[in-house]
Amino acid sequence: MERIAIIAITKNGIKMAKGLKEKFPTWEIFAPEKFSDDDKKINWYNNSTTIKIKELFESNDGLICLFSLGAVVRLISPHLKDKKTDPAVIVIDDQAQFVISTLSGHLGGANQLTNDIAEQLGAIPVITTAADVNKTIAVDLVGKDLGWKIDDDSNVTKISAFMVNAEKIGVYQNCGVKNWWKNKLPENVSTYSNIDELKKSQSKGYLIISDELINDNEILENAVVYRPPSLVIGIGLHWDTTKDKIIEGLDASLQKFNLSKKSIARFVSIKKEKDVVGLKKVAEEMNIPLEFFDRSDLATIKTPNPSKMVEGYEGTASVSEAAAIKSSGGNLIVEKQKFPPDLTIAIARIQE
16 A cells, blocks of 8 residues: 555544554654644645545545544545545544444455554454454455456455355366465365366355456356466567567467466566567556566577577577576466467466
């Protein structure tokens, strides 16, 4: 969380805010000007708290309110949009006895922030989200700290309800960090080694952790699909290969081998004397990291499809396959795909 604001509207609240800032130095304090003691560490405001809280709600990732829960609810309610964009809101009472997660507990991070603050203050954290109080899996948070993306969030609420009501949940995973749930899985959750087993399990809902496209609508109806960043795309190309050619080859390769674009971790290639503009543009537009290797590093990698011609031009018998293997530390799942005359693509899966 980058931007967190503390708002205090009483003298005691301002004192508490100063204590919080000592523990969390990057947080900003806001308080009414009528209480000003010229402390430069505090942003004193002379407009109403109603106006100020709207401004802070819209410009911060987290909002710490040091006054009553009822007042906070009334002040923020006109500005609520949805849980994907609303900031975390935490309320702390005037004696710092309770730290209350009020809004955006999961996606916004209010629950974690509540625990962090309560630990520092020696206060009682108050968290009411069902997954947390029942000590079960928060469906909307699975893999979030690992960079996983939810493919389609339309089923999150439904599967969350199945989870907290201890309905039978089946899990299938073919990539990504295996110990994403650091404790023993809840009793209502079972894992399966393939989609067919998952389908036969008679589970009420499914968590699917995969970089493969799932085309079974019967499964998808009651599933949340997570996309770990597991695919490394190795690219061999000329200095003038165009952005459009690369995207065309990438889409064709992913579609042919039933892989999700949302699971791309990075693009990798050979280091050339000057940037390949087309590749750089693709990486920038897709917001995917780009990694380069020296030819000497690639030349030592054993690949299934080495080329004497490539070796003559690049000084290594493989670019796309070798780069994908080296960067992933794993195995090729898509051998070199050729898009003559100036592009090859290979895909490896990261082993975790």
